[in-house]
Amino acid sequence: MSPFPLPPVWWIPIVVALVSTVLQALGLDTVLRYDRDAIGQGAWWLLLTGNLVHLGWSHLLLNLAGLLMVWWFFDEEFSVVEWLWILLVSALFVTGGLYLFDPRLIWYVGLSGLLHGLFIAGGIRLLGRDTRFAVLLLALFVAKLGWEQLFGSLPGTSDMAGGPVVVNSHLYGAIGGAVAALLLLARDRLTGKAPAQSQTTR
Numbered sequence: 001m002s003p004f005p006l007p008p009v010w011w012i013p014i015v016v017a018l019v020s021t022v023l024q025a026l027g028l029d030t031v032l033r034y035d036r037d038a039i040g041q042g043a044w045w046l047l048l049t050g051n052l053v054h055l056g057w058s059h060l061l062l063n064l065a066g067l068l069m070v071w072w073f074f075d076e077e078f079s080v081v082e083w084l085w086i087l088l089v090s091a092l093f094v095t096g097g098l099y100l101f102d103p104r105l106i107w108y109v110g111l112s113g114l115l116h117g118l119f120i121a122g123g124i125r126l127l128g129r130d131t132r133f134a135v136l137l138l139a140l141f142v143a144k145l146g147w148e149q150l151f152g153s154l155p156g157t158s159d160m161a162g163g164p165v166v167v168n169s170h171l172y173g174a175i176g177g178a179v180a181a182l183l184l185l186a187r188d189r190l191t192g193k194a195p196a197q198s199q200t201t202r
Contacts, residue, residue, distance in 0.1 A: 010075060012071075020063075029053040032053045033053050033107050033108065033109045034047065034051075034095045034107055039099060047092060051110070051114045054109050054110055054111075055109055055161060055162045056162045059109075059110060059161045059162050063111035063112055066115045067115060073122060073126075073137070074119070074121075074126065078122075078184070082184055090118060090180060091173075091176075092176065093175055093176025094113035094117070096172070101172075102168055108169060110166075112173075113166070113172060115173070116141075116145075117174060119141060119177065120174045121177035121180055123138040124177075125185070141174070148165075148167035153165035153167055
C-alpha cells in the first residue's frame with residue numbers, strides 16, 4: 001500500500017496550505033503581498049505571491065477552510081495539470097484585475113479571490129456531470145458576487161478576516177476561473193478528449 005494514499009490532486013491544496021502557513025509564520029506578508037507601487041517598478045512576482053500571504057492567522061484559517069471546501073466539492077473534476085492551470089489563471093486575474101481596474105488599491109493579500117476562481121471553474125465542469133447540483137451551486141455563488149458588488153462584503157466576513165474584504169478580487173478571480181475552465185472545455189471539444197475523472201469515491 002502506498003504511504004501516500006491521497007489522490008494526487010489533493011497534494012495541490014496541501015502544498016498551498018503549507019506554503020501559506022510557512023509564509024505567515026515567517027511574517028513575510030508585507031514583503032510578498034500584492035503591492036501596486038512595487039509591481040509598477042518590476043516586482044511582477046507579487047502578482048502571484050500576493051495570493052498566498054494573509055492579514056493574520058484568522059484570515060489564513062478562513063481561506064484554508066474555503067480551500068478545503070472547494071476541493072471537497074470539485075477535486076475529481078480536473079487533473080493535477082488542469083488544476084494548476086486554473087490556479088495560475090485565477091491568481092493572475094485577481095491581481096491583474098486589481099492592478100488594471102482598481103488603481104486606488106495600494107496592497108492586497110489573501111487566497112479568497114483565487115478561491116472564487118477555483119469554485120467557478122469546478123462548477124462549470126460539474127455542469128456536464130451533475131447539472132442540477134452545479135446550477136444550484138453556481139447560482140448561489142453568482143448571487144453572492146452580485147451582493148458584494150451592490151452592497152459590499154457579506155456581514156461578518158471583515159471581522160472574521162481581520163480586515164476589510166476587497167470584493168473586486170472575488171469578481172476578478174471568478175472571471176479568471178471561468179475563463180480557465182471554458183478554455184479547458186474548448187480544448188476538450190476540439191481534441192475529443194474526455195474530461196479527467198478521478199476513480200476515488202467519497
